[in-house]
Amino acid sequence: xxxxxEAAAPLQGELPLALVYGxxxxxxxxxxxxxxxxxxxxxxxxxGPLDLLLYLIRKQNIDILDIPVAEITKQYxxxxxxxxxxxxxxxxxxxxxxAMLAEIKSRMLLPRSAEAEEEEDDPRAELxxxxxxxxxxxxxxxxxxxxxxxxxxxxxxRLDAPEARARKLLPQVSLxxxxxxxxxxxxxxxxxxxxxxxxxxxxxxxxMSEVLERLRGGAFLPFVSxxxxxxxxxxxxxxxxxxxxxxxxxxxxxVQNEPFAPIHVRARAE
Numbered sequence: 001x002x003x004x005x006e007a008a009a010p011l012q013g014e015l016p017l018a019l020v021y022g023x024x025x026x027x028x029x030x031x032x033x034x035x036x037x038x039x040x041x042x043x044x045x046x047x048g049p050l051d052l053l054l055y056l057i058r059k060q061n062i063d064i065l066d067i068p069v070a071e072i073t074k075q076y077x078x079x080x081x082x083x084x085x086x087x088x089x090x091x092x093x094x095x096x097x098x099a100m101l102a103e104i105k106s107r108m109l110l111p112r113s114a115e116a117e118e119e120e121d122d123p124r125a126e127l128x129x130x131x132x133x134x135x136x137x138x139x140x141x142x143x144x145x146x147x148x149x150x151x152x153x154x155x156x157x158r159l160d161a162p163e164a165r166a167r168k169l170l171p172q173v174s175l176x177x178x179x180x181x182x183x184x185x186x187x188x189x190x191x192x193x194x195x196x197x198x199x200x201x202x203x204x205x206x207x208m209s210e211v212l213e214r215l216r217g218g219a220f221l222p223f224v225s226x227x228x229x230x231x232x233x234x235x236x237x238x239x240x241x242x243x244x245x246x247x248x249x250x251x252x253x254x255v256q257n258e259p260f261a262p263i264h265v266r267a268r269a270e
Contacts, residue, residue: 049097050134052079057131064131067124069108073101100127173254173263178223181263182240185227189236192229202234207242215252215267223254223263 016024046052056075057064080098107123122128148154211226227239243265246252253268 049076049094050131051138052076052094053097053127054131054135054138064135065128067128069101069105069124073098073105076101170255170257171259173256177256177260177263178254181223182236185224185229185236185240186233189227189229189231189233192232202231202238204238204241204245207238208246211239211242211246211265212251212267215265218267218269220255220264220266223265226265 016026018025046055053072053076056072056079057067062068062072077098080094083094104123104127150156214221214226223243226243227236229236231239243252247254250268252265255264255266256262
């Protein structure tokens, strides 16, 4: 029996051109047909008709002050026809420029007398002025584009700042604010004032001891909580005098979180 030759294994570097229904295609079929509409032609993009004219002039090293209108018009119309043939959408300004070039060309081809040439301006003057102005702006735009940009040539480093703890400075408690707070307490005491035949005498020293007892432990107490409106004006005055004596003897201190905020009292640390 004769041996059947084995099929040659595909080379390791051979890659399929495409996958058709899961099957690898390594060779192009002989009857392959690609319709023309499937091809796309990418031409050099111009920003407008002036940009196209300037490109044609610079490509041929033509003096912008002495433009051969006939030759430039021929090349310009050739580019317009090329854009039409590849089905590119033409902007209206390209057609306006084509009409302007045709008008300049016709004016230059018409015979004119010497007197008419002296009186009339060069038909190319307006076009030359617009080209020079466009060239200046284009050069300025290229210079600006060449400048370093943040995010393109320059990278600004960013570093999160560490968390800082700011120490809040407490404002000083003025005597005027203490008097205003005292007046508010007196107005509340008037609401509970009662007429009594006899009243028990109050001692400033005893009230000082009571205030210190309440402030034991270094806790903050509202200034107004030290007063009892049921004691009337006498009790309010005695408590107020006791607090002033304690402040004078540096046994307690008055604090305030911000201007016009409620006043608090605490025992001064030894």
